Amino acid sequence: MDTSIKTISKNLLAGDRRALARAISIVEAGGPAASHLVKELFPHTGRAHLVGVTGAPGVGKSTLVDALITEMRRFDLKLGVLAVDPSSPFTGGAILGDRIRMQGHTLDKRVFMRSMANRGHAGGIAVATFDAVRMLDAAGCDVVIIETVGVGQSELAITEAADTTVLVVMPGSGDDVQAIKSGIMEIGDIFVVNKGDLAGANKTATEIIQSMELVNGACPGWRPPVHVATAETGQGIQEIWASIKEHKAYLDSSGQLKSRREAKIEAELEDLVAWLAKENLKESLTRSQHVQKVLARVVKQETDPHSAAKDLIQELFSRQQTGRKR
Numbered sequence: 001m002d003t004s005i006k007t008i009s010k011n012l013l014a015g016d017r018r019a020l021a022r023a024i025s026i027v028e029a030g031g032p033a034a035s036h037l038v039k040e041l042f043p044h045t046g047r048a049h050l051v052g053v054t055g056a057p058g059v060g061k062s063t064l065v066d067a068l069i070t071e072m073r074r075f076d077l078k079l080g081v082l083a084v085d086p087s088s089p090f091t092g093g094a095i096l097g098d099r100i101r102m103q104g105h106t107l108d109k110r111v112f113m114r115s116m117a118n119r120g121h122a123g124g125i126a127v128a129t130f131d132a133v134r135m136l137d138a139a140g141c142d143v144v145i146i147e148t149v150g151v152g153q154s155e156l157a158i159t160e161a162a163d164t165t166v167l168v169v170m171p172g173s174g175d176d177v178q179a180i181k182s183g184i185m186e187i188g189d190i191f192v193v194n195k196g197d198l199a200g201a202n203k204t205a206t207e208i209i210q211s212m213e214l215v216n217g218a219c220p221g222w223r224p225p226v227h228v229a230t231a232e233t234g235q236g237i238q239e240i241w242a243s244i245k246e247h248k249a250y251l252d253s254s255g256q257l258k259s260r261r262e263a264k265i266e267a268e269l270e271d272l273v274a275w276l277a278k279e280n281l282k283e284s285l286t287r288s289q290h291v292q293k294v295l296a297r298v299v300k301q302e303t304d305p306h307s308a309a310k311d312l313i314q315e316l317f318s319r320q321q322t323g324r325k326r
Contacts, residue, residue: 005033009040012139017112020139024114027131030279038131041138046261048080048137049248052162054148054187059170060194064231064240065147069105071234071241072143080136080144081113084129112136129161130268159187160267163260164247166190166240169208171200185215188224190243196228196236222250280316290315 008026011019023041027034053068055061065081072079105111116132129146136144148158158165167188185208193205205226212224225243229236251257284291294311297303303311 005036005040009037012041012135013044015140017109020112020135021114023135024116024132027135028116028128030128034128034131038134041134044138045134046137048133048141048144049244050133050144050146050161050163051244052146052148052158052165053168054158054165055168055194059168060231061147061168064166064168064192064194064229064237065145066104067229067231067234067237068145068241069111071237073105073108073110076110077142078140079111080133080139080141081111081147082129082132082136082144083113083115083147112139112141130264130271133161160264160271163251163257164189164244166192166244168192168194169204170195171198171204185211189219189222189247190240191224191226192236192240193226193228194231196230197233201228219247219251219256221254221256222247277313277316281312284312284316288315 005026008019008023012023023037026037051068053061053065062083065083069079069081105113114132116129133144133146146158146161165187167185167190169191171193191205191208193201193208195201205228208226227236227240227243229240231237248257251260281291291312294303294308294315298305298308
């Protein structure tokens, strides 16, 4: 293993913020260095409580996260914040529009914030997010907050990464029946009607409570609380944090934390296998004669795409096992 990976790991575990930043950059870039770093630090993970904050654009997620950070710091907790942003179509990097709402905590050495690009991942969660969370966990964060892009059904993907999911809406967010149909109502462990100073906030909260009678929640045996809050003024934030702690205690006592994390590992492995296959295919498109031949056969309609895909899967896995390049 590269000695620099050993050094980064050692310094990260010792609380070096620069090592943590470097570690997240490595896992975000992927490749062998990322794999070695995860392997080195994986035994030091599993302690942090992972809180996902999601919701449609414009509901005030970043402002709410900022307020939650302020509340959690009252208890001297060490916090990590990952904001998964849309990817720039030109650079592939994160578009950091909402991060300015959290700048009040940049000088706090017990808060580490990082924006990551989702790189077009359909679920709104970058593949590297799982590993970035591990870096924060290994660095000793008590709570890791993951704020997602929050566009349509991509909100569902947050359940793959978080222990507790906070779903944020705003007054007049739309037809609650449509929300049920899209599956969004089923993912929230805690609901927050933000911008509670606007007209209709209590009505929206009531509609959510009524809607939950018709769906199966994400956490069996747990009835999701519904809070009305105004993140800009801090109203309702203490109650939200209290519910997050209560949900964590429920997960621990009921044994559901273990089952949830097992499900997350399964989801992560699916993403990793799919991502590795995609990366190998990209490489093979330029290097593998076999892949080029299969591509040409599809173009000439000598074979169909489904049969070609099965052929390529066998080729890619065979090449991975033997180390051969055709």
